[in-house]
Amino acid sequence: MIESYQKLWPQRxxxxxIRTQDELEKYVLIELNDELTHPRVRKSKQQKLEIALMRISESDLSESEKTSLASLYKKLASQ
Structure with missing residues (x-):
């Protein structure tokens, strides 16, 4: 799944x-919480999830990679 995430974000x-599953989950949570954006313009976790899921579905990843990544994002967004 790490490789799939790296394919999704080649410029990051x-x-x-990222080398471990824990690191991957940490970065997904940072993204979902919009932590790298100024507090006044942050989007909600739900908005960030929708954006991420759209990016995943429109990517060139295989269907199994898309499903795995989407599941990870959804799992972490519900925490």
Whole structure:
């Protein structure tokens, strides 16, 4: 799943450095919580989830990679 995430975000240097499932989940949570955006313009977790799911569905990943990544995002968004 790490490789799938890295394919989804090829321009992110942080994505290239992910080596473990825990690190992957950490970065997905940072993305879902919009932590890298200024607080006044942050989107809700639900909005970020919808954006991520759209990006996944429109990507060139295989269907199994899309399903796995989408499941991970949904699982982490519900926490």
């Amino acid at each position: 240097s942080a994505a290239e450095q």
